[in-house]
Amino acid sequence: MAIRHYWSMAAAAVGFRLVLVLFGGDLHLASRPEVSTPLTSIRRRSMYHGSPLLLSVLGPLTNKSLIFVAVDFIAAMLIRATGRKLQIARNRSLKSLDLTEAVSNSVNVSAGDIASLIYLWNPWAIVTCVGSCTSPVENLMVVIIIYGACSRLAPLAAFGYVMATHLSLYPAILIVPIILLLGYGPDTPPTKVFRLKNSNASKTDVSYDEKSSSSRDVRQFSWKPVLHFTLWLLFWSSYVLLLSSIILNKVGGLQEMFKKYFFAEVFDFFRSFFLIVFNMNIIFMVLPLAIRLKHRPCFLAFVYTGIVAMLKSYPSVGDSALYLGLLGLFANELAEMHFTFFLFFGYIGVSLLSPVMHNLWIWRGTGNANFYFATGLAYTCLQTVLVIESSILHLNSLNRGFLYWGLVGPGPSIPLPRYHY
C-alpha cells in the first residue's frame, strides 16, 4: 500500500534542502561539530582528511551542497527500492510457505516509502546535507551496498562496499550482511519453520510428493553470487587504488593515504590503545549479531550501522540519519515498539542540548568539555535503547509471526523464545 502524496512530500523535502542551501548561509551549519567532524568536513580544505577521490570530484565545484542534495535524493530512492525488494521477498517467502492468506491479510504499509520519507525529512539528514560534509556520500555508498545486495546485483554491491570502506572504513563490517543477503536472499525464514510446516502437514496426511516439493523451497546458501561479489570487489578495489595512486602521485603516493587511514583518527599518545578500544567494541558485536539475525540480513545491516554510529570515532548526526532511514524499512515489524514517545523526544532534546552545551563550553566558558561529553553520552544511550528495542521487537515479531501463521503451534513440544528486558 503506497503512501498518499508520496511524491509531493519527497519533492517538498528536496525543495526545502535547496532553499536551505541557497539561503541558509547564516546558519553556519558547516562549523557545527555535530554536523561536520574533522573526518567529514570539506569546509577546511587545507585540513581535509577524507578520500582523495572525493576531493578531486568535489573540489572544483563551487556550491558543493547542490551535489549533496542530489546524493540524498538518490539515497532516498534507493532506500525506497530496497523496501520494495524486501516486501516482494517477504511475500514470496510467505507464498512458498503456502500462506497466501497471510499475504493478503497482513496490512502492510509500504515500508520503503516510509523509510525514504524518513530519510528525506530527517532534520539531521537535512542538516548534514546543507552543512556540506561528506557524510551524505558515505551514507549513499552504504545504501548502495544494501540495495545492491538486496537485489543481488553483485557488481553494484561490490562498488558500494569498496567506496564506503574507502571513504570511512567502518562499513567494512557490513561484509557479513552482504554475504548473507547474496547467499540467502533478503528474507529467508529459518529452515526450522519449513520442517515444522512439514511435520504439521504430515499430521494431516499429506502425500509425500507435496512435502518434498515444499522442502525444495528451503533456500540453500548459494555461493555463486558471493563469488561474483568477491571478484567484483577485487576489481573495484584495484580500480579505486589505481585512481587514488594517480591522484596522490603529487603528494607522496598511496603510502600517505594508508598512513592517514589508520592513524589520522586518533591522538598521538595511546594510539594503539585507542585503536583497540574504539574498534574492538564494534568488532566484538559483529559475530553474535550475525548468528542471531542471519535470517534477516537487512535488519542485521541496520543494527550494524546503528552500532557503528554509536561507537565510531568522530560520530556525527549524518551516521544517525542513515540508520534512522534504514529503520523505516522495518516499519511493519516495529509497529508496536516500546518507548517511542521517549525516544522521539529524547532525540529532539539531545539535538537541542548539544549546541547549548557547546556554547556553554566554547563561548561562555562557564561550562567545560564534560558538559558536551555528557550530551554525547545521553545521545549514545538513546541510540542504544533504540537499537536494543528494535532488535527485541524484531525477534519477537518473527516468532509471533510464525505463531500467527500457524507454523509454530502453541503445542508443548516447541519452546518459543520470547525476549524480555
Added chain:
Amino acid sequence: MASSATEEAKPKPRLIVRLGVFLASHHILFSAICCTAGVIALLFLPALAKNTYLSENALIPGSANTLFSTEDVLEANRFAKGIEAATGESRGGTEIPKFIAQQMKNLGAEVYYHEFLPDSKCFHPLKFFTSMTNNMAVKPNGTYTNFGINTIGIIRAPRGDGKEAIVLVTPYNSQRVQPNELLSLSLGFSVFSLLSRVAWLSKDIVWLSADSQFGEYTAVSAWLNQYHNPMFLSHPVTLATKMYGANRIIYKPDGTTEKAELMAFKRAGTVAAALIFKVGETRKYGDRDSVTMYAEASNGQMPNLDLLNVVHYLAVHRQGFRVNIETFSSLLTSSWLKVIAEVFHNIGTVLRKVNPDWKLDVTVPDYVEGTANLASSIYNQALGIPTGSHGAFRDYQVDAVSLEFGPAFHLRNENAKSSFLLRGGRLTEGVVISINNLLEKFHQSFFLYMLTAPSKFISVGVYMIPFALLLAPLPIVAAALAGSSKTKGKLLDECKTKGSADDLQIECGSWKWLKSARVLLVIQFWAVLVSLLPYYISQIPGAMPIQYAVIWAVLSIAILIILYAMFGSPFHAGVEWKLLKATMITTITLGMGLMSIINFATAQLGALILIPMCLFSRPLREQLEMTFLPRTILLVSSILLTLLGFPPVAFLIMNGLSKGSWTVDIVGDFWLWMEFLWEWSSATYLYVFLVHLPCWLLCIHVLLHPCHQPESKMKQE
C-alpha cells in the same frame, strides 16, 4: 511446558519500575506536593544564603600596603582642572580625548584613539547560538558625522611578559562632561599615573576612557570587538567610511606620522579581568560613601564570585565604603513580605531547636532585604540584558564588574572630595594588586550564583532545588497520561483497525502519540514564524509601538489559521487530550531543561508561571461533568492560570511587580520590551516565543478540547 510456566509466574518487576508505576498512579498528589514544595523552597532561598569567602588563595586582598597617596590626589585635581580648562575653551567634546591622550603620553604610556559608530537597531535574537566573530559581518559603509572616540592608554608591565592585561574603564560623555564624570576620570587618571610608576606590575594595564555619548556599553563593546577580532577592511570600505571631523580635531594638520601612530590599534595580552568604575550622582548627604556593584552580564552570566569578593572585602574592610547591590525598593516596604518573613523566622527558630546546626532563623529585616536583593538579581539575570558595560567583557569570557561610587558629599566640597579620591584610588589600586597576583584565570569560585546581599550568595546547588522540585512532577505526569491513554487505547483497538495507510501506524498502540506530535510540530513551526515576524515588521518606518504590536498580533493569528488550514486543525484531528497534554508537558520539560542551562533565572520565573498552568489544564467539557466544588475550583484556577500564562499578561505582572507601577498601554509596552530583548540578543526572547508561547497555545487546545470524540468513535465501530 517451560514457556507456560514462565507465563504464569510472571517475574516481579524491578523496584524502580514499581516505584515509577506507584508515582504515576498518584501523579496528582505527587505534583501538588512537588509544586508546593518548590514554591516554599523558592521563598526559603534568602534564608539559605551563605556568606561569601575567597576561594583563590593567590588574590590575598589587602596584604600589600597601598601606595596611593595624597600626591596622587593632587595629581587627580590637577587633571580635573586641566580638563575643565580644555572644555572651557571649545565646546564640541573632542578636546577631552586629546587632553587625556596628552596626559597619558606624558606618563610614558602607549596611547591611541579608537573611533566607533553607534550601534544601529537590529534584530538578532539568534546571535546567542553563533560565535562572537560573526559580529564582524557588519561592515560600516557611508559617511558619518557622529562617532565616538575612546582614548586608550597602555602601561607595559615591567615584570610581565605582555601576555595578560587588566583593563580599567572610566566612562564619560564627551559631549557634555558632568562633574561626577570628571571626578571618575580624574580618579582613573590618578590610578593610571600611579600604576605607571610602580615596579610590581606583572600584567599590562589598559586604561580605557570610554566615550559614552551612545551609551557606555556601545563604547566598550566596540573597543572589545576590535581588540578580539582584528578587522581587515578592504581599502574601499575604509575610504567609504569617513568620519568627518576626525582629521580636523584629533590630528595636528602637519603630523601625519603622529596620526598614524595615534590611530594604530594597540593591544596588550589576554584580558584577565576588568574593572569599570564611575562616580554617580550624590544621592544623600552625610552618610558614608557607597559603592554599588553591578555584575549581571548577558543571559544571566555573572563574573567569578572571587572578583566581587575582592572588591567587597577591600571596600568594606579597608576603605570604609558601604557596598550595595541593586535592589527592588518596592519590596522593602511591602507588608506581605514582612508576614512571610515572620512565618519563616518562626519556622526557622523551631527548626533550630530541633537541630542547632540548622541556622535558618533569619531576622525579619534580613529576610526582607535579602528577598528584595534576590528578586532584583533574579530579574536582571532573567531579562538577559547586561546591567552595564561589564556585560561586554563577559561576552569574551572576561570577568568584569562595574563599580558605581555614590559620594555622600556635595561635589564642590574639596576636602570631602580629596578624601573620597584617596579611598577610591586605594580601592582601585588594591583590586589591581589582587588581580595582578593571579597566576591563572579566575576559576576557583562560583560562576553560577545569585546575590542576596553584597556578601551573601546562593550557589547553583541551592538555587536549583526549587526549580528541580517544580520540574520533577512533569515526567511523571507525562508518563501517567501517556500510560493511561495507552491502556484505554488498547481496549479500543484490540480489534484490527483498517484505515488508510498513514492512519494505520497512528492507530495501533505505541505510535498513537504521532498525531499529537504533529500538532506540536505545527505549533512550534508557528512559534518560529511568530518570533521571526518582528524582523519584517520593524522594517515598516514610522509607526507607533502599539501599531507594530497590533500588526504582529494580527499576522500571528492569520498565520495560525493558515497553518491549520494546511495541516489540519488539532480539534478535527481527533487527538486524545491526554496525549496532547503529555506532549505539552514533555515539551515544557525539554524547554525548561534547556533554558535552565542557558539562563537559569528565566527558566525559574517561567517555571513558576508555566508549570502550574499546564498541570491544571484539563478540557473544560470534562470539567463540567464533575461535582460542583472541584469543578469551580478547577475551572477558575485553570482559566486564571491560562490568562496569567499569556506572555503580554505575564509581562504586565512582572513589570508591575518589579517597578511597582501598573501601566495601561500593555500592548505598546510589550512591543518595546520585546524590541529591547532582541536588540540585546537575549535568550529570554527565544524562551518567550519558542517555549512559553507554544506551550500556552497547547494549553488552550487542551482546555477547549472536545473530549467526546473517542466515545463516538467507539460507537461507530
